[in-house]
Amino acid sequence: MVDDALLDDVGALLWEAADQIVVPLFRKLDAADVTEKAPGEIVTVADQRAEELISAGLRRLRPGSVVVGEEAVAEDRDLLRHLRGVGDVWLVDPVDGTSNFAAGRRPFALMAALLSEGEPVAAWVLDPLADTLAAARVGAGTVLDGRPVRTIETVPAPAELRGVAMTRFLPPAARDRVRAGGSRIGELLPGQHCAGREYLDILTGRQQFALFWRTLPWDHAPGALLVRAAGGVARRFDGTEYHPADDGHGLLVAANEQVWAEVRETLLGD
Missing domain, CATH: 3.40.190.80 (D-Maltodextrin-Binding Protein; domain 2)
Structure with missing residues (x-):
């Protein structure tokens, strides 16, 4: 079950990672803080530290759940098997837009999704520099900065x-x-x-x-x-x-x- 309390708790967790780790490191990275995890794919200390904080927090919110984080998968691709698994599984992107972040450019975001019995049931996207947080749960719609939001219903030419x-x-x-x-x-x-x-x-x-x-x-x-x-x-x-x-x-x-x-x-x- 996903309720409003969980939406709020995960949103607060993403804000914590942004406020404590990601935003303070924006435009403050040293050369040693950016490495290549695969050809053409970089990772920063902000990605790694934020994923650790978010993953620990998600496990506290849902004991027994599994976290599939971008940086963890870079070390162990077998984690992807959990996306079709049973129980609660979290997907985490600690810094979406790492190339922007590492270059001192915006935008970048912190993101998470919850899968239950293999199906997505809730999601969060935070753009900390824009002070914007969106959250959704299946069957209850999407909220943007605390207010319900709907995509356009018109069909432009x-x-x-x-x-x-x-x-x-x-x-x-x-x-x-x-x-x-x-x-x-x-x-x-x-x-x-x-x-x-x-x-x-x-x-x-x-x-x-x-x-x-x-x-x-x-x-x-x-x-x-x-x-x-x-x-x-x-x-x-x-x-x-x-x-x-x-x-x-x-x-x-x-x-x-x-x-x-x-x-x-x-x-x-x-």
Whole structure:
């Protein structure tokens, strides 16, 4: 069971990690504080320390639960098996947008999601510099800074749509289709290198969609649930529903069903 008290407790835990670890280290990192955990993938001491604090706090909130954190998985990929497991499983991204954070740029976010018996049931995304926290639980909607929020219900014409397409990792054929279709979109944005912020911007109406190729679970499980609970859609390119345990590529998130279909046809239609 997920109640309002748990939503508040996890939100407070993310704020604690932000206030005590992440924000104080922003633009204060030394060269030794940033290392490469895989080719092209960096990690900072802020990621590591925040994940330790958040993971310990989540285990206190739900004794017996399992935490699958981005940095822990970098050390032990076998942890991913828990995403289809029984009981309570937490997904944690201690600093989403690490490349931004390490370079002294914003945005970055702290994110978490709770899976119960293999299904996402609650999610949190915190942008500490914007003083913005979104939380959701299945069946109870999404709250943004304590107030209920819904994604837009209108369907703008393609020339009025605004959204992001992360084309860097797309296969060449798909990249070419997206770029060609982008000429019919009102504003096709290059992305902020922080998935959490992209999801928050869909909630606030700043943009109506976001297209991704890589779908690491800690990057997308929290935001996908937030958007869905607020009335939006998060699906693979072929229309199947996104699940964080799926080892696949391609994700299109949109403010509503009709926007999803419009963007899918405009950017990915054969």
